[in-house]
Amino acid sequence: MPETAVILAAGLGTRMGGKPKGLVKVAGREILYRTMAILQRNGVERFVFVTNDRYAPLYREFLEKHGFPAEVIINPEPEKGNGHSLHLAKGRVSGKFVLVMSDHVYSEAFLEKAINGNGLIADRRPGWVDVGEATKVKVRNGRVERIGKGIKEWDAVDTGFFVLDEDIFEVTEELERERNGDYSLSEVVERAKLPVTFVDGLGWTDVDTPEDIKRARKMLVKTAVKGTGDGFVSRYLNRKISTEISALLVDKVTPNQMTAFTFALGIFSALLTLVSLPLAGILYQLSSILDGVDGELARAQLRTSRLGGYIDSILDRYVDGTFLALLAYSTLSEPLWYLIALFALLGSVMVSYSTERFKGAFCRDAYVEVPSLRKLLGKRDERAFITMLFLLYPLDMSIKMLFLTLALLSNLRVGLTLYFVSREVS
Secondary structure (H helix, E strand, C coil): CCCEEEEEECCCCHHHCCCCHHHCEECCEEHHHHHHHHHHHCCCCEEEEEECCCCHHHHHHHHHHHCCCEEEEECCCCCCCHHHHHHCCCCCCCCEEEEEECCEEECHHHHHHHCCCCEEEEECCCCCCCCCCCCEEEEECCEEEEEECCCCCCCEEEEEEEEEECCHHHHHHHHHHHHCCCCCHHHHHHHHCCEEEECCCCCEEECCCHHHHHHHHHHHHHCCCCCCCCCHHHHHHHHHHHHHHHHHHCCCCCHHHHHHHHHHHHHHHHHHHHCCHHHHHHHHHHHHHHCCHHHHHHHHCCCCCHHHHHHHHHHHHHHHHHHHHHHHHHHCCCHHHHHHHHHHHHHHHHHHHHHHHHHHHHCCCHHHHCHHHHHCCCCHHHHHHHHHHHHCCCCHHHHHHHHHHHHHHHHHHHHHHHHHHHHHHC
């Protein structure tokens, strides 16, 4: 695993109004903060930073502010190709090291996989870049044969991420003599015939223009959706809406602010059961959609915390309990249906508790360890959607059928959870 990363940040950022691209904020974080923080979590202990005279003070301030262990190298001729910037790191690294561009935005999943690669990290299924403007790679026998933007027949796209060995400086030394220091990184890569590692279809993009920032922001949100635990409604409806909302809010709102707003909206929807059942159901479903936004913001902004997830889970239970309790109070009168409503409320709480308690007992994610749980109906998003449907036409019998459905669905899910968990861990 590489312990050092070289970051090339000597460009003048002419298309960004002269602002250093590495310090541009995307999803509430500087581009470089995101890259460096994730690399640190994956074993990188030291950074070698190549920049120019103009931006060096800004980058030094950034590095000191965040406590990144970095050596700053000045490139006095930033107008020359970025291959020369790489050469300036000669003698500052040993063994295997990461090379990364300061203007590329990477998702956490991409970096975690790419750092274990070798040579040029390339993508055969790029989803967040303009392929017409991207640097293409032709691969032969697992190594770079040709690289450039104008290649007609190509196999993958250059992601701007490399895992190199110090032997690369033998190539840069040759080019220094031949080109008087003015050569591109692509020329280095092609001459070295670097090995190619494919990391396909994960989130990454480069940032050259203000429009690219919007694309990068959306990419980070879309790739911030948690991989497991979503119910059917979340996968096919809620997430399609929540990620669009998150993309609009990710530079303006914190996860904690969104958690507070969603909780308030959920409690308000519960109070509306005393006034208008259709409106209460619609707002309850809306709060369920927005319930995914705080997590998406936290992951996109690199602000995830155990405390945040813990508080969010507790507040969700208060919203669900308050909604069902007030709905029962405002619509039911017979003792039997009060009992059924009680089982609906209890089951709704136990669905979450049964999986959270698994994590407490076994220190593992139930949805990862017991994949069968992902297929069971009855998660919060599904219950909220069912509730809305029943409340759109709030007849006396439809309300009773809602409570009966929730009671059966939630408690059956809890029973099946116990069965599947017992079968997997016994």
